[in-house]
Amino acid sequence: MAKISFNPRTTAYPMPVVLVGATVDGKPNYMAVAWFSKVNSNPPMMMISLGKKQYTSQGIKENRSFSINLPGKNLITETDYCGIVSGRDEDKARLFETFYGEPGNAPMIQGCPINYDLKLAETIELPGTHLFIGEIIGAYVDEDKRRGHIPDLPQAEPFMLVESPPSTYHQLGPQTADAFKVGKKLKQ
Amino acid sequence: MAKISFNPRTTAYPMPVVLVGATVDGKPNYMAVAWFSKVNSNPPMMMISLGKKQYTSQGIKENRSFSINLPGKNLITETDYCGIVSGRDEDKARLFETFYGEPGNAPMIQGCPINYDLKLAETIELPGTHLFIGEIIGAYVDEDKRRGHIPDLPQAEPFMLVESPPSTYHQLGPQTADAFKVGKKLKQ
Numbered sequence: 001m002a003k004i005s006f007n008p009r010t011t012a013y014p015m016p017v018v019l020v021g022a023t024v025d026g027k028p029n030y031m032a033v034a035w036f037s038k039v040n041s042n043p044p045m046m047m048i049s050l051g052k053k054q055y056t057s058q059g060i061k062e063n064r065s066f067s068i069n070l071p072g073k074n075l076i077t078e079t080d081y082c083g084i085v086s087g088r089d090e091d092k093a094r095l096f097e098t099f100y101g102e103p104g105n106a107p108m109i110q111g112c113p114i115n116y117d118l119k120l121a122e123t124i125e126l127p128g129t130h131l132f133i134g135e136i137i138g139a140y141v142d143e144d145k146r147r148g149h150i151p152d153l154p155q156a157e158p159f160m161l162v163e164s165p166p167s168t169y170h171q172l173g174p175q176t177a178d179a180f181k182v183g184k185k186l187k188q
Numbered sequence: 189m190a191k192i193s194f195n196p197r198t199t200a201y202p203m204p205v206v207l208v209g210a211t212v213d214g215k216p217n218y219m220a221v222a223w224f225s226k227v228n229s230n231p232p233m234m235m236i237s238l239g240k241k242q243y244t245s246q247g248i249k250e251n252r253s254f255s256i257n258l259p260g261k262n263l264i265t266e267t268d269y270c271g272i273v274s275g276r277d278e279d280k281a282r283l284f285e286t287f288y289g290e291p292g293n294a295p296m297i298q299g300c301p302i303n304y305d306l307k308l309a310e311t312i313e314l315p316g317t318h319l320f321i322g323e324i325i326g327a328y329v330d331e332d333k334r335r336g337h338i339p340d341l342p343q344a345e346p347f348m349l350v351e352s353p354p355s356t357y358h359q360l361g362p363q364t365a366d367a368f369k370v371g372k373k374l375k376q
Binding site for chain 2: 003005006039045078099114122126133138147154160168170179183
């Protein structure tokens with residue numbers, strides 16, 4: 001198939017969406033974030049990339065704490081709102097019930113089935129963003145969205161941002177294969 | 189709903205899977221990677237997090253180039269294999285047709301509908317990984333998987349790794365809402 005160049009600023013992979021929590025100006029604030037990833041296994045670390053002027057960035061720098069909350073599809077409207085509106089202008093935390101792992105840490109959202117509590121480990125400055133790398137110090141799952149002590153991710157009903165204009169949210173689809181298994185047949 | 193703690197090393201979000209290309213020991217090599225993200229818009233930059241001993245890490249450090257290739261579900265078996273087997277042991281590039289954006293840059297996979305060509309911009313050392321941040325210098329999409337000059341991501345049939353043991357691959361599901369739009373109704 002012939003290849004066509006496209007604008008390299010277009011993000012062409014499905015981006016799971018989370019709500020990042022932080023205490024800003026003494027109050028809980030939540031922001032929708034699609035640029036994040038696990039980055040280290042031991043200790044477990046995740047990174048988020050936020051615009052330098054984001055209200056949340058200010059709170060993370062002040063308190064060296066943030067949370068990553070995975071919303072289910074029942075929170076798509078609230079999540080989208082948290083990506084459109086700044087905490088400088090509106091109180092976004094009013095939409096959620098907030099809880100804390102330890103006092104002084106970042107606020108987390110009770111209504112999100114999966115929550116990570118993180119301590120800031122490193123901040124990398126890029127041209128337009130701050131890359132915040134945090135160590136996970138707590139992980140929580142709703143009692144009814146797990147198998148044993150492991151989160152049952154499909155039950156949490158996460159959703160993905162697809163940025164081919166117009167941008168849309170997509171559900172997680174059906175299982176297609178077993179990971180770390182199906183490829184064994186190609187071993188030489 | 190009551191919250192239960194879980195092991196913070198468990199990655200509880202759907203991870204899109206890509207094949208990272210690099211020239212290692214003078215030959216093209218591909219590795220399956222689920223820890224990656226867009227991290228900057230202007231210039232467009234992406235990051236990948238690789239174990240320090242990965243064969244691919246060696247190639248990226250040597251050539252300061254890597255590629256990110258988005259496989260469709262027709263390549264699930266090949267992608268899984270590229271996550272199980274090291275390029276030190278087997279020639280993984282034999283499974284793919286390789287192309288290059290510019291001579292000397294990283295190898296890309298013709299059979300993947302979306303390809304990014306990156307120049308290494310920064311390397312961050314974490315306890316167990318190298319975080320490679322690259323600037324996107326080329327972006328390619330299959331002629332039949334686009335709308336105008338924009339990739340049509342659902343048509344590319346990407347898949348996600350779900351790490352609730354046993355780990356599985358899931359397709360992108362149906363669209364559920366319009367992004368940057370549905371949340372407007374909550375504005376005060």
